[in-house]
Amino acid sequence: MARRALSISTGLGAAAIVIVVALTLGTIVPLLWIAEAPGRIVGADWAVLRFTVVQAFLSAVLSVLFAVPLARALARRQFWGRQALLLLLGAPFIVPVIVAVLGILAVWGRSGWLSDGLGALGLPALDIYGMTGVLLAHVFFNLPLVTRMLLTGWAAIRAEQFRLAAQLGFGPRDMLRHVEAPMLREVLPGAGLVVFLICLTSFAVALTLGGGPRATTLELAIYQSLRFDFDLSRAAMLALVQMGVALAAAILLLGLGRPAEFADALGRVAERYDTGGLWQDRLVIGAALLFLGLPMLAVVARGAPALLTLSASIWEAALRSVTIALAATAICFALSLAIAWVLSTGRAVLAEGMVLIGLTASSLVIGTGLFILLRPIVDPFALALPLTAVVNAVMGVPFALRVLLPAVATVRRGQGQLAASLGLSRGVWLRHVLLPGIRRPAGFALGLVAAFSMGDLGIIALFGTSATATLPLEMAQLMGAYRMEAAAGAGALLLILSFMLFAVFDAGGRYDHAR
Amino acid sequence: MITLDNVTLGQGGFALSADVTFRRGVCTAIMGPSGGGKSTLLHGLAGFLPARTGRITVAGLDVTDQPPAVRPVSLLFQDNNLFPHMTIAQNVGLGLRPDLKLTDDQHVRVEAMLADMGLEGMGARRPAAMSGGQASRAALARALLRDKPVLLLDEPFAALGPAMRADMMALLRRVMADKALTVLIVSHQPEDAARIADDIAVVAEGRVAPPQDRETLLANPPGALRDYLG
Numbered sequence: 001m002a003r004r005a006l007s008i009s010t011g012l013g014a015a016a017i018v019i020v021v022a023l024t025l026g027t028i029v030p031l032l033w034i035a036e037a038p039g040r041i042v043g044a045d046w047a048v049l050r051f052t053v054v055q056a057f058l059s060a061v062l063s064v065l066f067a068v069p070l071a072r073a074l075a076r077r078q079f080w081g082r083q084a085l086l087l088l089l090g091a092p093f094i095v096p097v098i099v100a101v102l103g104i105l106a107v108w109g110r111s112g113w114l115s116d117g118l119g120a121l122g123l124p125a126l127d128i129y130g131m132t133g134v135l136l137a138h139v140f141f142n143l144p145l146v147t148r149m150l151l152t153g154w155a156a157i158r159a160e161q162f163r164l165a166a167q168l169g170f171g172p173r174d175m176l177r178h179v180e181a182p183m184l185r186e187v188l189p190g191a192g193l194v195v196f197l198i199c200l201t202s203f204a205v206a207l208t209l210g211g212g213p214r215a216t217t218l219e220l221a222i223y224q225s226l227r228f229d230f231d232l233s234r235a236a237m238l239a240l241v242q243m244g245v246a247l248a249a250a251i252l253l254l255g256l257g258r259p260a261e262f263a264d265a266l267g268r269v270a271e272r273y274d275t276g277g278l279w280q281d282r283l284v285i286g287a288a289l290l291f292l293g294l295p296m297l298a299v300v301a302r303g304a305p306a307l308l309t310l311s312a313s314i315w316e317a318a319l320r321s322v323t324i325a326l327a328a329t330a331i332c333f334a335l336s337l338a339i340a341w342v343l344s345t346g347r348a349v350l351a352e353g354m355v356l357i358g359l360t361a362s363s364l365v366i367g368t369g370l371f372i373l374l375r376p377i378v379d380p381f382a383l384a385l386p387l388t389a390v391v392n393a394v395m396g397v398p399f400a401l402r403v404l405l406p407a408v409a410t411v412r413r414g415q416g417q418l419a420a421s422l423g424l425s426r427g428v429w430l431r432h433v434l435l436p437g438i439r440r441p442a443g444f445a446l447g448l449v450a451a452f453s454m455g456d457l458g459i460i461a462l463f464g465t466s467a468t469a470t471l472p473l474e475m476a477q478l479m480g481a482y483r484m485e486a487a488a489g490a491g492a493l494l495l496i497l498s499f500m501l502f503a504v505f506d507a508g509g510r511y512d513h514a515r
Numbered sequence: 516m517i518t519l520d521n522v523t524l525g526q527g528g529f530a531l532s533a534d535v536t537f538r539r540g541v542c543t544a545i546m547g548p549s550g551g552g553k554s555t556l557l558h559g560l561a562g563f564l565p566a567r568t569g570r571i572t573v574a575g576l577d578v579t580d581q582p583p584a585v586r587p588v589s590l591l592f593q594d595n596n597l598f599p600h601m602t603i604a605q606n607v608g609l610g611l612r613p614d615l616k617l618t619d620d621q622h623v624r625v626e627a628m629l630a631d632m633g634l635e636g637m638g639a640r641r642p643a644a645m646s647g648g649q650a651s652r653a654a655l656a657r658a659l660l661r662d663k664p665v666l667l668l669d670e671p672f673a674a675l676g677p678a679m680r681a682d683m684m685a686l687l688r689r690v691m692a693d694k695a696l697t698v699l700i701v702s703h704q705p706e707d708a709a710r711i712a713d714d715i716a717v718v719a720e721g722r723v724a725p726p727q728d729r730e731t732l733l734a735n736p737p738g739a740l741r742d743y744l745g
Binding site for chain 2: 160161163164167168169170171173174178182271273
């Protein structure tokens with residue numbers, strides 16, 4: 001009985017894996033069925049592929065280039081507000097893409113703060129639509145990600161190495177060459193590839209800041225083929241190309257080793273004896289603060305007044321978004337927990353496979369496959385909201401799994417035998433042992449999944465109509481109609497709701513520990 | 516001669532006070548319970564911890580405010596003494612030039628030092644390919660190439676087995692005699708102290724007691740040392 005109780009059926013976990021694989025890799029089947037022959041890839045398609053790869057490559061290079069001095073400065077300086085800046089580095093994980101884009105436009109756009117300043121000096125306004133805007137937004141999102149990865153790398157350098165360097169009289173060049181460069185060589189390729197992969201499947205940024213024949217990504221082209229041209233076979237072919245490129249990059253990434261983990265060491269400042277470069281570090285930290293903070297400030301400054309005059313359709317969209325986010329989070333948790341249980345017994349290959357799926361999955365590719373599959377049976381547009389919830393849940397699984405898996409494995413290893421010897425029932429084991437044991441990481445992971453789902457502008461853009469629009473879609477439509485005031489209000493609401501959802505889940509996870 | 520004149524060294528909430536003199540050309544074993552301040556003392560002498568009060572002099576030279584690289588001391592750490600991505604020769608060469616732009620003469624000196632430490636022909640290896648004893652010898656080789664009159668050792672051989680540790684102690688004894696070094700060595704092993712040290716200084720509860728002759732001290736150990744030795 002006890003053994004049976006503890007083996008929270010491997011069948012459930014296996015079923016969860018099948019669901020996730022079917023909804024991600026499985027969508028290849030209908031795509032292959034209907035896709036145009038590769039020979040029919042025309043010049044415009046090659047241009048789309050080229051732009052997708054080039055923007056992803058440049059986004060990765062720029063993010064890494066700016067992240068190195070920022071992480072170095074943060075790793076060796078203790079200053080007032082450092083903790084707040086580290087929190088700000090976490091914000092892009094929660095801030096919806098469409099909100100950040102609005103903030104970026106408010107600072108860098110034609111009517112933005114910078115253009116206003118330039119205008120006052122008699123200079124022309126900035127125009128960031130196209131490659132510039134796409135790169136700007138991608139660096140905004142990925143600079144913090146790479147910086148956090150590098151900070152973990154810096155924290156991993158032993159204190160003795162810095163002491164040894166001080167004793168041997170290392171100058172800044174020697175320090176970089178002998179102590180820091182070896183760490184950078186280890187962390188940077190993986191970090192760069194992660195950014196490359198993220199930007200490869202970027203849709204919302206390309207939709208709002210790109211577009212046009214010279215700035216269209218594969219994701220955007222899939223969306224246009226399906227939504228405007230209703231060319232299913234071209235959409236399927238583009239989806240396959242997208243999947244192929246992402247898969248190749250993901251395999252390369254796994255070949256380099258797992259990307260750096262986010263350790264708890266971010267808050268630590270290494271004791272260092274090379275005290276030079278203070279002003280360069282201050283300059284770098286100040287520039288990063290402005291680059292990351294100003295767009296957020298702009299969203300709040302422009303959106304807060306408009307919050308009082310939001311239309312009924314925005315409130316309705318907000319309600320739909322919250323409902324979808326909660327449903328997606330619940331489904332994601334059930335799937336992730338079941339899979340984590342199966343994988344916690346050391347099935348490393350399967351775990352790596354799930355990471356691979358997470359790195360290559362794209363909601364537009366999944367959406368195209370589902371559209372082709374469902375169309376003969378049911379009107380896919382009528383299922384917009386449930387489909388969005390399910391796909392968002394599945395997209396969140398690999399991430400949630402990465403956080404939950406070590407926690408589940410720890411509980412299983414530490415208390416599994418004790419629970420078995422006591423003959424705990426399945427319900428008691430789950431309620432009183434497993435869930436309390438993984439509460440904190442689960443709260444954090446689910447908070448991020450909820451915030452991601454709240455701000456997602458992927459599959460809903462494919463299937464959504466004015467009657468089923470979520471808040472991000474409503475916002476994108478307002479921006480498309482140049483109703484920027486109303487968009488700013490919706491953006492502020494979306495920002496508040498995303499942070500609230502994250503905070504509620506995260507605090508829920510911490511509550512027990514605080515007691 | 517190393518003098519700590521009413522020195523207070525701090526690390527976090529811990530403070531160590533010292534008003535002692537270590538004899539020149541003598542090996543002093545630093546002994547005492549864990550958390551008593553042994554490593555703090557060595558880190559203060561090496562310049563990794565600023566003195567909150569007092570003065571530190573080495574051979575009459577005030578080093579209190581000097582940075583680690585300038586002080587006339589070399590410190591061997593408990594571990595992580597070698598850079599893993601460099602060869603043994605490069606690790607040792609750092610003792611001569613941090614940028615590793617060694618002249619032909621300096622390359623010869625590195626090779627000679629490696630040979631002297633029993634590491635002949637191993638210069639091209641990486642630390643991971645060396646045994647614990649060989650890595651300790653390489654770290655000692657680099658410290659000696661720096662040509663500093665004071666050598667501080669913070670349990671550098673703690674991870675070695677008894678035979679290898681005895682081997683390293685014998686090597687250290689020879690080097691000390693050859694180069695007339697002043698050595699301070701932190702050790703938990705009374706037999707190490709018996710093997711190598713002339714004097715013993717007990718560090719306990721944030722205080723450094725003046726060093727005493729080894730034989731005298733071990734024959735009649737003070738309370739803190741007696742409790743520690745059991």
